[in-house]
Amino acid sequence: MSFNKNVKSFNFVHISKYCYMVSIALTIIGIICLSLFGLNYSVDFRAGSNVDITTSQKLTEEQIHPVLEKLGIAEGTLVSPGDDRMTIRFTNVLNEDHESQLKQEITKLDESASFEVNTVDPEMAKELARNAIYAVLISCLGIIIYVSIRFEWRFAVAAIVSLLHDAFLVVAVFSIFRFEVDLTFIIAVLTIIGYSINDTIVIFDRIRENLRFSKLKSTSDLADLVNKSISQTIMRSIYTALTVFIAAFFLFLLGGESIRMFSLAMVIGLLFGAYSTIFIASPLWFVLKSKQKNKPAKAS
Known part of the structure; x- marks a missing residue:
C-alpha cells in the first residue's frame, strides 16, 4: 500500500x-x-387557519379563550401566547365573518394589535x-x-x-x-x-x-x-x-x-x-x- x-x-x-x-x-x-x-x-400541511397576532402588551390564554367562546370558534383551537406575539391555530377554516369578528374583539384588548391570517384548505x-x-x-x-x-x-x-x-x-x-x-x-x-x-x-x-x-x-x-x-x-x-x-x-x-x-x-x-x-x-x-x-x- x-x-x-x-x-x-x-x-x-x-x-x-x-x-x-x-x-x-x-x-x-x-x-x-x-x-x-x-x-x-x-397549518401548512393540514386544513385550517393560523392567526398570528403581534401585540404591544402580553395577552394571556385566559383573555383569549372567552373571545373564542363568544364567537363560537373555541373548539379545536390551540393558543400559543408570547410576550409580544400570539398564535391561534384553528382546525377549521375561518370564514370572513369569524375572521373579522376575531380581529375586532382582540383589538378591544390591544388597540395596536396587527394580524396575519394563513388559511389552507384540505386539498x-x-x-x-x-x-x-x-x-x-x-x-x-x-x-x-x-x-x-x-x-x-x-x-x-x-x-x-x-x-x-x-x-x-x-x-x-x-x-x-x-x-x-x-x-x-x-x-x-x-x-x-x-x-x-x-x-x-x-x-x-x-x-x-x-x-x-x-x-x-x-x-x-x-x-x-x-x-x-x-x-x-x-x-x-x-x-x-x-x-x-x-x-x-x-x-x-x-x-x-x-x-x-x-x-x-x-x-x-x-x-x-x-x-x-x-x-x-x-x-x-x-x-x-x-x-x-x-x-x-x-x-x-
Whole structure:
C-alpha cells in the first residue's frame, strides 16, 4: 500500500458495528413513535387557519379563550401566547365573518394589535404534503444516479442509506418531542441531505484515490484503507459541520419564530449527518466491498 502503515488511525470500521446497532435502535423507536403519534403538522400541511397576532402588551390564554367562546370558534383551537406575539391555530377554516369578528374583539384588548391570517384548505394541504415527499424522494434518486455514475453502485447504496438515516432520525425526533412540522422543516431536511452528501462524497473520493495506489490482499487491508481515508478527511467534515452548526444554533436561539423550526431541524440534522458520514456511510461501503467475490482489492 502506498500510504505509511506506521501512521495510526482510529478503527472506524470496528466501531461502526456498535453504531449500526445504535442507529437501528433509534430507527425502531422512531418508527414506533411515528406509528403511534405521527407528526405535529403545522397549518401548512393540514386544513385550517393560523392567526398570528403581534401585540404591544402580553395577552394571556385566559383573555383569549372567552373571545373564542363568544364567537363560537373555541373548539379545536390551540393558543400559543408570547410576550409580544400570539398564535391561534384553528382546525377549521375561518370564514370572513369569524375572521373579522376575531380581529375586532382582540383589538378591544390591544388597540395596536396587527394580524396575519394563513388559511389552507384540505386539498392544498394534501398537495403540499405530497409534494414535500416527492421532493425528498426525487433528491435521493438524483443522488443515487450521480454517485453510481461518478463512483460505483456500492458507494451509491452506502450514501443513500446514510442520507435516509439522517432524514428519518430528524423526522423521528420531531415526532417524539411533538415539534411543529412546517414547510421550512422540509427545506431543512433537503439542506441536511445536501450537507451530508457533500461530506460523504469527500470521504468516498479519498477512498477511491487510495484504492488506485493500493495493493489489497485481504479484508483487513481494505478496512485499514477505509480507516485511513476517514482519518485523512475527518477534520474537514467536523469543521464543515461545526461552522454550520454554530450558525444554525444561534439562529435557533436568537432568530425569529418563523425560522425556529428550520434552525432546530438543521441543528439536529447536522449532528446526525456528521455521525452518519463517519460511522455509517464509509463502513457500510466496506461491508459491501468486502463481499465482492475474488476482487476485494481492485479499485473502482
